[in-house]
Amino acid sequence: SESGAVRHFLDIRDLDAVTLRQILDVGAGIKGMQRGRARPLHPAKPLEGRALGILLSRPSTRTRVSFEVGVRQLGGDAVVLSSSDTQIGRGESIQDTARVLSRFVDAIVLRTGRTASLRDLARWSSVPVINGLTPQSHPVQILADIMTFEEHRGPIRGRTLAWVGDGNNVASSLIEAAARFDFTLRLATPPQLPPNKEVVAWARANGAKLLLTHDPREAVAGADCILTDTWVSMSDEAAAERIILLEPYRVDRALMACAARDALFMHCLPAHIGEEVTEEVFEGPQSVVFDEAENRLHAQKGLLVWALGGEDWTRFGKEP
Numbered sequence: 001s002e003s004g005a006v007r008h009f010l011d012i013r014d015l016d017a018v019t020l021r022q023i024l025d026v027g028a029g030i031k032g033m034q035r036g037r038a039r040p041l042h043p044a045k046p047l048e049g050r051a052l053g054i055l056l057s058r059p060s061t062r063t064r065v066s067f068e069v070g071v072r073q074l075g076g077d078a079v080v081l082s083s084s085d086t087q088i089g090r091g092e093s094i095q096d097t098a099r100v101l102s103r104f105v106d107a108i109v110l111r112t113g114r115t116a117s118l119r120d121l122a123r124w125s126s127v128p129v130i131n132g133l134t135p136q137s138h139p140v141q142i143l144a145d146i147m148t149f150e151e152h153r154g155p156i157r158g159r160t161l162a163w164v165g166d167g168n169n170v171a172s173s174l175i176e177a178a179a180r181f182d183f184t185l186r187l188a189t190p191p192q193l194p195p196n197k198e199v200v201a202w203a204r205a206n207g208a209k210l211l212l213t214h215d216p217r218e219a220v221a222g223a224d225c226i227l228t229d230t231w232v233s234m235s236d237e238a239a240a241e242r243i244i245l246l247e248p249y250r251v252d253r254a255l256m257a258c259a260a261r262d263a264l265f266m267h268c269l270p271a272h273i274g275e276e277v278t279e280e281v282f283e284g285p286q287s288v289v290f291d292e293a294e295n296r297l298h299a300q301k302g303l304l305v306w307a308l309g310g311e312d313w314t315r316f317g318k319e320p
């Protein structure tokens with residue numbers, strides 16, 4: 001990564017395939033052990049004495065709660081700050097904020113509407129910085145999505161996923177994951193809302209099998225999973241026009257019927273029922289959206305242990 005030894009997680013591409021897989025394995029191991037195994041974790045509180053700063057300049061339900069609860073369950077502590085409650089709200093620089101927070105906490109999660117703020121924070125922080133969503137990407141979401149797919153359908157390698165809707169931040173992280181986890185990804189977006197070109201070029205250069213189309217049926221034909229997201233992300237202002245463009249990209253029963261018979265439906269949430277997905281699909285038997293939300297907690301525990309657990313971090317989540 002850019003800053004040498006500090007274990008930042010700004011994007012999926014920052015980590016190699018082996019490390020990403022280990023993170024998911026540790027997260028899944030901890031999840032499995034919590035669920036009724038007789039033997040305790042090794043050690044039970046891997047993040048004892050550690051503190052996580054969670055800095056939010058945009059609203060959040062899942063990201064905030066999953067990081068806060070996750071670090072506490074691992075024995076650590078969390079401080080949640082909204083930017084407006086900090087001196088950032090009165091103009092203190094990210095550069096100084098990074099250097100100060102680094103003296104108090106052991107890692108920082110940032111959700112920001114300014115992608116450059118994440119880069120600045122990572123550049124000036126001496127502790128790991130984790131991307132909790134920017135307008136450009138949402139990598140922690142995709143860790144949970146991979147975990148969820150694999151729990152339901154086994155290894156994702158060689159499978160086919162379809163993204164339908166806005167070529168947004170979540171789509172970008174999924175595209176990077178296609179390279180790292182070696183699955184085929186087909187994306188159907190309106191011509192005016194395509195996936196990030198640089199991300200697509202990076203992924204293709206790194207072996208991702210991508211199909212870009214404007215036809216939702218072409219994207220989902222025979223796919224093992226259909227994913228979508230809100231038509232109006234937090235960083236998007238021109239809502240009315242987007243909704244007209246995205247109207248043909250609603251995931252409904254007819255579109256699900258074009259995918260594999262047992263295809264999963266995933267959505268990072270929050271959902272807007274009747275816009276990007278019908279109630280029938282969202283509430284239907286193929287939808288795993290709440291497993292997906294839960295897995296934010298488990299996948300991020302793997303990530304926190306990677307970031308803070310020391311050189312020997314992969315032993316966590318295994319039997320003593």
Ligand code: CP
Binds near residue numbers: 059060061141268269
């Ligand atoms: N999916 C997700 O990141 O949700 P929040 O905005 O609630 O954190």
Ligand code: NVA
Binds near residue numbers: 135235269
């Ligand atoms: N694409 C959405 C994801 C929310 C978790 C947004 O950026 O608002």
